[in-house]
Amino acid sequence: MAGYFSILLVLLTLGSGLIWLIDHLMYAPKRQERLALAQTSAGAKLDDETAALIAPEPVLTETAKSIFPMIAAITIFRSFIFEPFQIPSGSMMPTLLVGDFILVQKYSYGIKDPVWRTQLVEMDEPERGDIVVFKFPGNETIDYIKRTIGLPGDKVVYRDKHLYIQPKCAEGEVNRSNLQCGEYNKIDMEVKDRGEFMLKGMESVRINESLTEDGHDILIYPEVPEKKGRYFRQAGTRTDEWVVPADHYFMMGDNRDNSEDGRFWGFVPKENLVGKAVFIWMSFEFENGPDDVLPGWVPTGVRFERLGNIQ
Structure with missing residues (x-):
């Protein structure tokens, strides 16, 4: 759209x-x-x-x-x-909620023409932890928003709801992350809250994941089984392991047990990148139910505390 x-x-x-x-x-x-x-x-x-x-x-x-x-x-x-976007689903909870209106910085990863999306000017590339809007590889008329987990050449493992990354570190290349080269880094997780959200009657656990120096919050539901049978299968790797191809990125949602992301459909080509999500400029609550007079799309409140930069 x-x-x-x-x-x-x-x-x-x-x-x-x-x-x-x-x-x-x-x-x-x-x-x-x-x-x-x-x-x-x-x-x-x-x-x-x-x-x-x-x-x-x-x-x-x-x-x-x-x-x-x-x-x-x-x-x-x-x-x-900048381009405004509305968050339509809970796949990026708790970082982004349904009803958040965000600004996406279009020039972060290069300037493209707005019709054919041909690269006009090269800029920076995504870094681990960036929240990125991109054209869904399976249907480029649809915009997705996820967090960048794997960079080109990285080996990514998601096993038992823990994330492991072996970064690509070529000889002479500067390692810009806090991960150790040449080995699998188990990304540290610190529990912050329990029961904040519910999924089919199951309670969430809010966790700070140290993918970057500052970290970011994710949600997991310990009772929800991993859907390995639906994972994207890459030749030469195990079911829950992926090697990111050149000029591609591996994306995951922060709501790990309720996100259709790279684990299920693979990698995002560089040319599909739209921009970096940087700011929440408005956030509405939608709490009208089927028995209410007003329809569900009518806002019931404003979450002013959510306005600001996106972490």
Whole structure:
């Protein structure tokens, strides 16, 4: 849906700009000639109302001139700087909740054209722990949001609800993470809270996972079995192990037992990256049930405490 809206904005920008340009080059000079002749005949400058009657500006041209600057500014901002997204599911709980409205920094991983998504300018690459919006590899009309777990060349293992990473560390390459090269690093987990959320009657455990220096919170449900039978199978690896190909990334949701992520469908190509989630600018509560007068999509409150930078 977001992709179609981007195309619509580009078409509106090009269409209104083209109408304005054609009028400026071809039709506006003719209107000016008619006004000049009329003023010469009248022997005085014509007022605006009379001028509009003698050389009226077409409604289409007037509309194009009025919307072009605004549409062009929105297109540039949304395509190359920041794009707003709404969190539709709980796969990134507790970091992002349903009803959070976020800003995604579009230029973080390169500047792309908004229609064909061709890379125009190379920028940084995702780092472990980045929360990234990307085009779902199975259907690129759908935007997904997950956390970057594995970088190109990394070996990732998710076993017994623990994460292990063997980072790729080529000779002479700077290791920018807190992980040890050449060995599997068991990512430390510290329990912070229990029972904060429920999944099918089972209580959650909020855990701080030290994937990065500052760490981030995840949710697990100890009673939920791992769905290894549905895991993406990569040739030459075990069921719960993946080696990230070149120019690809391995993504996982923070809600580990309730997230359809790279464990189930594989890797995200670099060209599918949309941007880095950086800020929650609004967060609504939706608590209307089937017996309430108002429909479920009507907000029941605002979570002001959630506004701010995304960790």
